[in-house]
Amino acid sequence: MVASSVLGFPRIGANREVKKAVEAYWAGKISADDLTKAAADVKKASWTSLKERGVDLIPSGDFSLYDHILDHSAAFNVIPKRYLGHNLSPLDVYFAMGRGRQADGVDVPASEMKKWFDSNYHFVVPEFSEETDFKLNFNKAVEEFNEAKALGVATRPVVVGPISFLALGKASKDAKPGFQPISLLPKLLPVYKQLLSDLKNAGAEWVQVDEPVLVLDSASLYEKEFAEAYATLAPVSPKILLATYYGRLDSNLSFVAKLPISGLHIDLDRAPGQLDEVIAAVKSSNVVLSLGLVSGRNIWKSDFQAALKLGQKAVDALGGDRVIVATSSSLLHTPVTLAAEKKLTAEQKDWFSFALEKASEVAILAAALSGSQDSKVAEALEVNKASIAKRRAFETNSDDTVRKRVAAITPDMLERKSPFAVRKEIQKKTLDLPKFPTTTIGSFPQTKEIRNARAKFNKGEITETQYEDFIKKEIESVVRFQEKIGLDLLVHGEPERNDMVQYFGEQFNGFVFTQNAWVQSYGSRYVRPPILVSDVSRPNPVTVKWSSYAQSVTKKPMKGMLTGPVTILNWSFPRADISRELQCKQLALALRDEVVDLEKAGIKAVQVDEPALREGLPLRKADWDAYLGWALPSFKLATAGVTDALQTHSHFCYSDFDDIFPSIQALDADVISIEASKSDMKLLNTFKQYGYSNQIGPGVYDIHSPRVPGEQEIKDRVKSMLDILPDSLLFINPDCGLKTRGWKETEASLINLVNAARWARQAY
Ligand code: GLN
Ligand code: ZN
16 A cells, blocks of 8 residues: 655644744733744644645644744753843743844844745754754644644654754754764764654554755765764664655665665655656665655645556555655645635636645645545546646747747846946946945834724725825835934835735736635744746836835935845745746746836935845756756846946845855845855955955845844944945845844844944044
């Protein structure tokens, strides 16, 4: 019998219950017990619905109130000293690590957060040093295994693997130079032994140990450590299913195949081509092969015929008992259920499959591969065949004008008219900014009032004119605020935007929207990605009205604000029928028209955000050129249609530039702003080393936490930046948009920022 499995389930709740409960707890509105209860209800709903859908191997231990890597760090006592000694409960220490804490005399910033592989999920980076004192503070795997068992659901617990845990972490500030987290493995393994043997004693037959680093080039460095770890753990553990996902094993397969594991999971959504090699590598063993046939990353209905072909190959080679049909990765990246969507047309609904529907898919595929005679299975296969055929028919409706325009893109369309040095002088005159210009990344707090007004407008409770008047008032008050505190290059604050990607998607042709398809981005922040379903075009200008209104109420220059083509693509669910390259270029052309229209309307600076450029980078270096070969030209296509006088900005929410520096330089934006506050000045050294010559605003404080940076703190930051960067290149700004922040901390922080800039103008 072929079994079915799901590697992990969204942990936000069908109606975002976890966000609501966590935020209520932070606000002091509910107790820790209330929070635990809310979490228990969500877990229960997931477990019971997976069981009802017929999934054989149901995950437990994958739930999280904030981030699963943070859970793991807390459980293993990997808690930086700065969070201890404040008389906080373990739960509050946990949240302090995730989001910082500034209350009752405690003032600690959040830990560093990083993008999770090539997704838009962020994890809290564990910090290790020689002093790290691993011990098991709690055993989440056992607790949740028992919790599910008490509800009558047998589960396969999920545990972050030891090598991935160390490899995804970083050396803490107090570690000795050259310290490598992986060197802690001998100290870490005894704690894993305890965790896994407790799990075995609790009655778990299998455990899913996640080692996603195995799809990275760098995993080959850890061959010895993998061998040591699994040889140590296998004897005391439940049967280990080693899970790899988001890519192919490649040459790592040679050592993975030798590990003493009982099962291996591979991603056949991202890397179907690896199946033959993997079958060959495990054939002569008893290893069970878990086939990631149902995508954990997209929202498209699986093509059963294609999946069955791959599945049958494995069954023929290994026998049904050694094959599992699974989701390609955790379903963390997919919304909970299609059933909540009331506004999609029947035709659209038929194209998609969200987490719960995917659970049914693995169950049906497993039944079909087991040779089930159940008429329901046969029927499901027929229904799927018809759905896939209908979608394929829809895909033939391409937009000729758009396709022809993409085909006619010429190299000169990608370049600005003059080099940066020339543009800079022209822009100096048009913008008239002071030395060390201050600016923000675009959004200002999205207050309850703004969200209420939007909700009322969407429900038809207020008219379009009423809504627009409200937005104009918001814009004006944000402009007045910026003038009052003395910022130099202003923004309109983005009050009209529900989300930086969704907003554009809604105004472009080619997208479909959901009502409730939320996915976790980090902590309690969820996003609702639009779905690309057909060719993209821009029927009307999108932002021109708001930016020109904002410019009309101030004499200071106003920065237009757009989301870049690569980011719109990466933060949407892309089409599966045409290449990402083609989708990106279509988006770029739509945005190019918008940038040109902004300039025509009198806007002198336009920011095109590309925070997702880096996360779209393929996990394997061998694949990078192919991606950058269309991603970079797409950005340039979007921004190069203007005169030299227009100052282009771009923003990136990360600071790992070492390996993609030439690409950032190639974008040729006049100004870039980057995340810099949470990591060291290392990246500025990278910029210096490569001789970056355009302007740059490294974030002077971290907006992801409500903590207010002191004036001195910002001055110190600016000082250390000026140790590295030439004066003439520096902009002073926060490290990201302010939409998730409250007004109180925003005001206090920005006043400190402006004061620090004033000080710098005197001091340098
Ligand atoms: N302009 C956007 C904002 O300020 C940028 C957000 C982002 O980079 N994630 O919200
Ligand atoms: Zn950002």
